[in-house]
Amino acid sequence: MKKAKWSFMLLFVVLLLAACSSDTEETSAENDSEIEVEGRENELVVGVPGDPQNWDPIDTFLLDWSTVATSVFEGLVDRNLDLELQPGLAESWEYVDDQTLQFKLREGVTFHNGEPFNADAVKFTFDRLLGEEGAQGPQQANYTSIDNVEVVDEYTVNFNLNEKDPVLLTKLAGYGAVIVPPKYIEENGDEHFNTNPVGTGPFKMTSYEQDSKAVLEKNEDYWKDGVPKLNKVTFRFIPEASTRLAELQTGEIDVMKRVEISQVESLKDHPSLSIQEVGTPTVYSLRFNTEKEPFDDKRVRQAVNYAIDKDAIIEEILGGYGEKISTFQSELSFGNNPDLKPYPYDPEKAKQLLEEAGVAEGTEVDIYIPGNDGNFKEITQVVSYYLEEVGLKANIESVDSNTLISDLIPSGEAGHMYRQGWGGWTLDFDNTAYLMYHEGEHWNPSFYDEEVEELLEAERTTVDQEKREEIFMKLTERLHELAPEANLYSEVALYAVHDRVKNFQPPHEDRMRLEEVTVE
């Protein structure tokens, strides 16, 4: 009896080992072979992590919304994949005076339901955004510089402004400002519109199953000639990254959004898949509470900047997928100063500055980070090592991410340093700088500087972009010197694409453009 038991146990172990080894062989064999895609002629399937659940432009703030909705809706102004502003539903625009912006609209454009696009549709869109309906959503606050929209004739509108807004044009290219169909919404109601969106874009949404998929079909009457080229695009919502990858490896999806750094290795030499990387405006920094000792002294803040080896962090933890930044913005942002170099890694200089500031060896520093970001936790651990090298003792506090963002940071209770990630969706430093450095702003519990306030005021009150750029150069120099944060990196986004997909260019800001894409 006993003998039988042992022999079976042995057999079991052997079987288990055999199973493991044959598995790994199979995995590598499978990963190296080409992936066949069947039954999807002229159809593209994209795997995305999140379902925004509400397609109404004035109710959203999610990048996952823009990934899909950029194909459905359009603004008066269009920001292309290279982030240049160009005519969208408006053919041209000009400032009639400082506070009146006039648009000439494109003629002969129709919404997916056949409704005509004209000045009334523009007026309706902005009345809705700025009115009661818009007040319930997060988008209205972005457009408060608009007092009202006035219909001049069927294809001309005037935007009457309360104040100068140098960033208005770029804001009109997206999110809350995309044009919606008046009759359709009035007849069907807002709730219907939330899940049955209608716009003027190259594709129309023909079906949507929450948490499952959204199906888009070619808009045959699209105003741009010859596009879109695809007949059908399906977006599948797959939250788990390893599942998204599995769907790509089985040929069920053609494009995978948000590939994780740990997944890159397994895709690198694949015969039918390739990785596409693209810089994003999203930046990550450890910001200081500039009222808390010893970080009320700029020398101490500079010292921390010198103490951290950003190159090593990007190389070792981010697998090289990250860019160094000199201020709290990416190089894609208007207002970024290309002459300004990020603080170099110089621990000796750091020690010297700390000594000058009279910071004692072993001074404790509390760093607050969101608990749901494993990657950043690793980064913070490395940072704490660098700080120890120059004589500071870091305590890492991992807290709930929403609590950190909505309570601790605004109330100045997020320790000496805290992680802040920032999307910079307008791609203009104004939005970031004002919210981060203007006294009394929600996101700025502690920082104040007279000169910074003046520069912010100055760039806000002119629409002359050259002048603004000049001001931003001064502002960035000042901020670089004052070092209100230890700037770490701007994010690089990774997409995995099947080779049968042609002309796909990964978007800098999640807004996927699919007009020119074809499949083989």
Add this chain to the structure above:
Amino acid sequence: MLQFIIRRLLHSILVLLAISVIIFFSIRLTGDPVTVMFAAGEPSPEAIESVRENLGLDEPLPVQYLVFLKNLATFDLGESFRTGLPVTEMVVDKMGATLLLAFGGVFVAMLIAFPVGILSAVKRGTAVDFFGRIFSLIGISFPNFWLGIMLILIFSVNLQWLPASGYDGIEYLILPSIALGMILSGILARLVRSSMLENLSQQYVSTARSKGLKEWVVIMRHTFRNALIPTITFLGIQFGSLLGGTVIIEQVFSWPGVGRMIIDAINQRDYPVIQGGVIMLAMIMVLVNLLVDISYSLIDPRIKAGGGSS
């Protein structure tokens, strides 16, 4: 009997009330939904105030709770902050997928656990029993998140037999059901084994054997039937934890169920959806437990109606 049922019903309502208090207040400890809504934008204090007012968040907490409770009594769970849709409708929409998955899990668990448990008991002490017990142990030890990803890698990516994720037909149900049912099958197999063993040593089994009945008839028709009673009760009670397990499985297999809806809602601080989803799941658990209690007392008259304190 009627008195017993009424007493259990009242008990269930108390449980649900307690759950509603915990859910309602605990999610409000974790942050302000309005700030999360504005996370990417440029909020002015007035804008934040007006959104808060629109969502009814400017009322004091106890008032908000009473409104929630009053509406709950009529199955009105409010409207989602995110989508503006009635939460009841959203939950009912998703509940089908979740229940399907949960039943799939139970089915898989039974499919594995019954043969394994019976064989282990009948061949007690042999290699078969040893294997059966090892299997149960492995089943219990697997984290279902990991198991889900492994199943996808083996059966979808390598063998290409089954779809990796989605919700488009019966073949999509197989992998998530296995991932969900595996843990339960481990526990269940142990239970089947022990209650089979208990019954096999009973007098009636020897009697049946001495009548000259075939061994498998003795085992299946007599012993297994009796062993089934505690097993079914156990399954009823475990159904609750199975529903909990669907939260993770739905995430891995992008299954459009209530669990995934709740996770999304937590990330976006969509209070009505979180509390509505959790309350409805709790209701189903309480209901299943109630049914088990009642059916138990029907099957086994020794559990005296009215006298039970459990």
